[in-house]
Amino acid sequence: MGFLKKLWRARRSRAAVQPLPSGSMMVNLDGTIGATTVPATYPRRLLQEVGNGVLSLFREARAAQLPLTEVSLYFGSLHVTARELRTGVLIYFAPQTGENPHPAQTP
Numbered sequence: 228m229g230f231l232k233k234l235w236r237a238r239r240s241r242a243a244v245q246p247l248p249s250g251s252m253m254v255n256l257d258g259t260i261g262a263t264t265v266p267a268t269y270p271r272r273l274l275q276e277v278g279n280g281v282l283s284l285f286r287e288a289r290a291a292q293l294p295l296t297e298v299s300l301y302f303g304s305l306h307v308t309a310r311e312l313r314t315g316v317l318i319y320f321a322p323q324t325g326e327n328p329h330p331a332q333t334p
Contacts, residue, residue, distance in 0.1 A: 247322040254278035255315040281309045
């Protein structure tokens with residue numbers, strides 16, 4: 228979960244407001260971003276930190292012998308879903324809006 232702290236700490240250090248990422252990205256086992264549908268205007272460095280954090284999460288789960296293949300994180304207005312694959316991880320970013328609320332917020 229440390230990558231989320233880094234993501235928001237990096238945002239606090241800048242005065243500019245950025246939109247939340249939207250799209251998906253594929254990260255190989257070395258931590259390299261292979262493909263992404265996240266707009267190019269979003270800082271690649273932050274995407275790289277998220278990718279490395281998710282890879283670390285799956286490695287730690289494997290080391291602890293926890294059968295984890297998918298994780299969903301709801302962080303404020305951002306929903307992050309990650310799936311472990313043989314070749315790396317696939318990460319989805321979905322900003323939560325009024326039309327697309329968190330499942331717990333629906334009536």
